[in-house]
Amino acid sequence: MKKRNYIYALIISCMALAAVPQPVYSLMLRMSAGPRLGLVPSMGGDLNSRVQEVDLGVTGGIEGINRSKDGLETERIKRLFGASAGAGFRAVFADYLLFSTGADFSMDFFGGEGSTLDSSDNIVTAEYSMLTVGIPVTLGFSIPFWNDIRISFSGGVAPTYGIYKNSFSSAAPLDSSATFRGWGVPMIIVLTGEYLLTKKTGIVSSLTWCNGSTRMLKGGQDYARIDFSGYRWNIGMLFYFNTRIELKEKLRGGR
DSSP states (O other): OOHHHHHHHHHHHHHHHHTSOGGGGGGEEEEEEEEEEEEEEEETTTOOOHHHHHTSOOOSHHHHHOOOBTTBOOBOOOOEEEEEEEEEEEEEETTTEEEEEEEEEEEEEEOOEEEEEOTTOOEEEEEEEEEEEEOOEEEEEEEEETTTEEEEEEEEEOOEEEEEEEEEEESSSOEEEEEEEEEEOOEEEEEEEEEEOSSSEEEEEEEEEEEOBOOOEEETTEEEOOBOOEEEEEEEEEEEEEOHHHHHHHHTTOO
16 A cells, blocks of 8 residues: 555544544543653664675674674664654543554664774774654554553554664775665554543553564665664553543433
8 A cells, every 4th residue: 555545544534533423422431632751662673774784794783783803992882772752542432442543753862873893894983863753543452440440452553754864984985874764654563551540631551562664765875774663662641531430420411
């Protein structure tokens, strides 16, 4: 499916939800939305590129690029560790069926710079950076426990736009700097815990597994895919539009 088809599908889904008659909303026992913050360990997977594979002879990304030798000073290049911010919307139908969507912005804040050796023992300085903007859309199940806890499991896709930059320089004739921009539609699986604080507010924490990348992209003289694979942990607030208690009161005639 082409990129624009995913965008059309998302727009049509939102319009369809907005057009649902008011009586049908009585099936939505919980609707909530709120902000969230998160951490993204090992952002971008291994971040391979043509320069690494051809000029440095490395196929294992950042983990494989690290080389050292007695008498030569190098600095270990760590994988990117990122932070994220965003907002989400959740709707639980018939007390157990979950639909969720939202938007997330992520960027690296640790790792991705240092020095290593090429195959001729020249010191190579390397730098990496990455940011992403994604729209996760999932369907799944939400199971209530007692009166104030819910555990949810859902899966879906997350159309994501990414920007990945790298640069390599050394005393040898290696001087490369590249920027890659592109879209991908990775698959995601989400495990969520939700705790109701009051009738109108709650806290939510989620662990997301993501798998997917862009097609091969060109940046300068380099080629790479932007890899969105990895894990993400989020915590945030939820503000409820209607709760089970309020709906029961309405059904008893308390309109």
